[in-house]
Amino acid sequence: MNDASWGAPPHMGHRWSPDGGPAGPAGPLHEAGAAAQTRPMPIVPDAGGDQDDREQGAAHVGGPLFRDEQEPDIRPEEPAAPQAAQAGKKSAGRDLRAAIGVGIGLGAVILASLFVYKPVFLGVIVLAVVVGLWELTSRLAERKGIRAPLVPLAIGGAAMVVAGYVNGAEGAWVAMAFTALAVLVWRMTEPPDDYLKDVTAGLFAAFYVPFLATFVALMLAAGDGAWRVLTFLILTVVSDTGAYAVGWRFGKHKLAPRISPGKTREGLLGAVAFAMVAGALCMQFLIDDGVWWQGLLLGLAVAVSATLGDLGESMIKRDLGIKDMGALLPGHGGIMDRLDSLLPTAPVVWLLMVVFVGS
Structure with missing residues (x-):
């Protein structure tokens, strides 16, 4: 060790060599220091740190100082296997099993x-x-x-x-x-x-x-009212499902980030495509005097109105500072969280049905 590092003047605590120069510190202090430098440092057993911690530098001393001390384990828990396997995948964002079960139950009651x-x-x-x-x-x-x-x-x-x-x-x-x-x-x-x-x-x-x-x-x-209502429900559900599936898988461009950050333009295109196909099939096979091309227009209108209805309720919930309107339906939220796209779509479907096939 350099003497200058100690900050002491040369004449204090030093002996002089015959040629007049300093020969190093004198006295018992010097001898104790020399002994400390030559004596090997005791090795403290490492009972708690892992290998990465011990390799980070000589300044780190691992393990407890006394036998009755317990060193806390501060290492982060490793993720469970299913979470690690899904680390690179998108999350659905809700309990799909509960949502599907509740949806099937509601569908059975409605039908x-x-x-x-x-x-x-x-x-x-x-x-x-x-x-x-x-x-x-x-x-x-x-x-x-x-x-x-x-x-x-x-x-x-x-x-x-x-x-x-x-x-x-x-x-x-x-x-x-x-x-x-x-x-x-x-x-x-x-x-x-x-x-x-x-x-x-x-x-x-x-x-x-x-x-x-x-x-x-x-x-x-209406005379075929049950089939009209069924068409209305099918198109709305298919529109929501198409938007959810396509947006979850391919969505990159936000549709209305200030209102609903989860909705994407790709999801809207999915809603339009799914609803138009479903509309053509429903108008052709379920509605009296219906034609497939009418179903294409009906599906397009439903996709737009259902999306606007969903965004409208999202605005209400954002203003209120809540995520769901209720918790009656597991995986779905409340009743209003299921009616958000149905309510504004109902007058659209009713009006187009009247125009296409009469009241």
Whole structure:
């Protein structure tokens, strides 16, 4: 070791050689230092560190200093085999087994009620509307403090669906008007603070959920209404499935990153392609007097409306700061998370069906 590194002047603690130069430190301190330099350093057994830690440098001392000490294992846990095997693959982002199981169950209930007895399917629509309104108003109250009155919305929503099935579009409009009036009056029973905000949200909920769902009842009322509703459901589900499958596998370019980062332009093309093929088949084989080319247009319109409906609810959920509207359906979220693409698609399918094959 260099003397200068110690910072001591030459005349302190040194002996002098016969020629007048310094010969090194003198005294017991020097002898202890020399002995320390010549004596080998004891080897401390390494009980905890791995080989990579020991190879990082001589400054590292591995293992506990005393026998009764336990050195914590700070090495990261290695991923499980299934996760390691899927490291380079995209994740589906939801529980597919639960989603498929719930989807099959819902499909069975819908088909059974649709083709066995139409009023039973009408009851399914009413139930979905009431639950959807409950989810929407609950999230508005929790996240924004908006108190949209649920009771008049639920009663008026059920009346809208039934009136549309029995009396057509005129009956649905009349029920919608009375529902709006009931929301305004019901909210008057509470303090006037935020009255305008609450009734505005209530009117929005009345239009968004039950009024749009009424167009499914209008389709059901036709002579081949069960097949029209089935076509509507098939096209919407196929559109969503095509968008999900193609977007998950090939999606690279974001469709609307500010609204829904998971949606891609490739997924939209998949939705259009799948829905157009399904539309051509449904119009040709399921709808009376339907033609395949009409199904192509119908499928295109469904893909666009279903995508816009999905983006619309994504905007609502982003504003509310939530991922799902509810948790009633494992793998899907809430009822509103399944109605998001169905609701805006219902009037589109109803109108095109009327144009193509009549009411």
